[in-house]
Amino acid sequence: MSGAVIDQSTLNRLLLEHQGFLRCLKGARRMAMTLDVAENLDFSGRKLAEAELVGMRLAGSRFRGADLTGCNLFGADLKGADLTGAQLGRATLRGTRLADASLREANLEAADLREGTLIRNQDGALKPVLLDHTETRMEGASFRGASLKRVKASRAMGGRTDLTNANCLGAVFKGVDFSNATMRGAVLTGADLSEANLTGCNMQGVILTGANLDHANLDGADLRTASYTPADLKNAKVANAKLSRGIDALEKGIQTMIYEHIAWVMSLGRDGSRADFSGVRLAHVELGGVDLSAATFAVATLTGADLSKGSFRSCDFSAALCDGTNFTTADLRGAGFREARLTQAVLRGADLRPLPLGASKAIDTSFAGADLTGANLSCIDGTRVRFDDALLRAVDFSNACLKGASFAGADLTGADLTGALLDGADFSDVKGLPLGMIEELTRRRM
Template identity: 35%
Template sequence: MALLDSREFGDHQWKKISQQELDVVLEKHKLFANGRTGGERATLSMYDLSYLDLSGRNLARIECAGTLFCHCDLSDANLEGAVLFAADMRFTNLKRVKLDKADIRGACLAGSDLTGATLIDADMRDGVLLKPKKGGGDLIPVIHEDATGGFEKATIRGANMTGAKVSDSMIVQTDMTDCILRNAKFIRTNLSLSNLTGCDLEGADFTDANLSGAIFHGAVFNHTNLSNADLSGADLVGAIFDNMDLTKVNLDVAYLAKRVEDMDVSLQEAILMHARWVDSNGSEGHRAVFSKTDLTGKDLSGVNLAASDFSFAILQKVDFARSELLMADLSFADLRKANLARADLRGAKLSRANLVEANLVGAQLSEIVISTKAQGGKVRTNLDHAILRDAKMNGADLRSADLESADLRGADLRDADLRGASLLDADLTNADLRGAILDGADTRGALGLPGGE
């Protein structure tokens, strides 16, 4: 294979290869990866593959230690078990790539897009590649120009990193929204200012990690180890804590939901003032604002709370039965085991709310028609990315509701009306849909539907 040129940084030289030459190498590797005759494992360590197209390729077990992948297209590629030790993957398109059990130690992925990638059991710990100095002699570290290992300012939305080893890495200012991080190791990792909204953190280990300024809205902490983690300035409002030992965690420096006792006015007074505000079209009283407040177990049944603000509130086991919650903001709220039976939630915002085992029997969740001087038209009830696992939704009116990417696994949707609803990428695995009406619903990408995936 002829090499076109080379790039040299200090004592290190990267071999350059053309797209046409690379395609030949990768075709042979494909045969190797598939166990076919004539195959040959690709060894591209210390090559410069910058700006080349490797998308959709079977690159399982490829050898690419110290390789330059800057600005490459690796989307939809299979890199299972690949050796990417100390590779430079800055600004690389890694959407939907498979990196399960890959060796990514010391690799630089700053600015890369790993949306929808899988990194199950991948090794992403710190590491340094050593090579002999030019002319022989001592081993010296391979250093990429202006690159350091880690994921700084990368996008890792929706990636599955179950069991990944990420200890001692840099993941600063990284978007990790909706990642699955079960049993992942983040010991001494710097995750400062990163966005972990909606992450599944069950069994993850953040011992001695830097989580300062990180955002955990709607993240689920279950048997998560936060021992000696730095949570200064971390936003834990709307996070879910289950089976947690917080004795070695300093939460005083983090942002958490406030207790109802710390409100400026009593709960009863706030409800009365809100009723006056609603009845007078806003000319008297005050809107009820319970955002970021812990109201666990309170009885708010049969109350008019239309257009109230419960965003990021802790509402576990709250009784909202038959209450009016039209146009209310319940986004990111913790509504686990809450009673919303026959409540009027038309036009409400429930984006990323946690409604595990909630009672929504007969609830009104259809769109609402608004006709005022300021605005007009229909407003859909927003349940996108809401967690409705094992929720009781028998007979609920969900016409035209937005349930995009909602988790409806095990939900009881018998006789529910879902006409015109958006179920894009929703998960209805093991949901009971007997008698449910789905006419006109958008079910593209939905899981668990009869006759579907």
């Protein structure tokens, strides 16, 4: 059937036979097609594990939620395909064309996206050839929120690739062209980015701890609020890169205020003085790991600041502008965020629980589009807070007051809402909650 055009009814029959193969039914055959045309067809939710789809033309087809674990897609054309939520662990994607494809929330753990092409040998049989210099076409592909742990993608990505909030732990991106790509909030811990082209890349909030950036080109890249150490960038080219400002780059008066406050905290109030940053502009400042507990940041501008791993217990962030601020694993117990704006902020693993003598308040606060994965918001007063399109996976909302809150479009996979007050809350288009629970919450709103 080489080069045959497959229609939906034929595809359904082949898929049914493949299900029998996966169940080890006698006489059932694995789906094995080469160079056939199956464009703009629907594979959504189907089980294609271990299928052979070498060189297939699958442009525009839908694979939403499909199981492609271990599938061989060597040299296939998936331009513009929808692979949202698909399982592609251990899949062979060498030489695969993924330009403008959507792989949002897809699992590509240990998949192989390196280069390769198909050629015919002298007897006419197709033979896969592994190359070092050709490019797999992925320009404009979206891997937003996808799992790319330990993926191999040497030189495989294309410009304008979207890796927002993707988990790329230990991935191999050696020599990859990520120019003008979006990596905002991605986890790149232990990833190999040596010799990669990251010029003009948006890397705000990226976690680069332990990544290999030897001879990587970061010219013009935006690393504000990213988590890294000077050693991580030691051998990288960082000309014109946008980096966070350290304390030493601030005005002398603000430096003094910070150091006086640190002395005040360490001496339990005997030395130094408590800091009041009300209305102060601290955009893109790097204060990671600093203890500024009980300081006042009311109406302050903290846009793009790095406050990761810091201690900000009982701080007042009322009406503060915290768009894109990195609060990763920060201690925010007892902090107040009333009417603050934290659009696209990163609060992974942050602790926002109330302290015994008071409640954490986030009344009328906006966390729209923020990443709060694994954050602890138990018992918080989040009346009328906005979590629209936020990443709220495994967040602890137990016993929180979330009356009138908006979760429209948010991802609540694994979130704990036990005992939370949700009167009037909006859960339209949320992801990760059981359908029955969403219907019940919607009825309660009405």
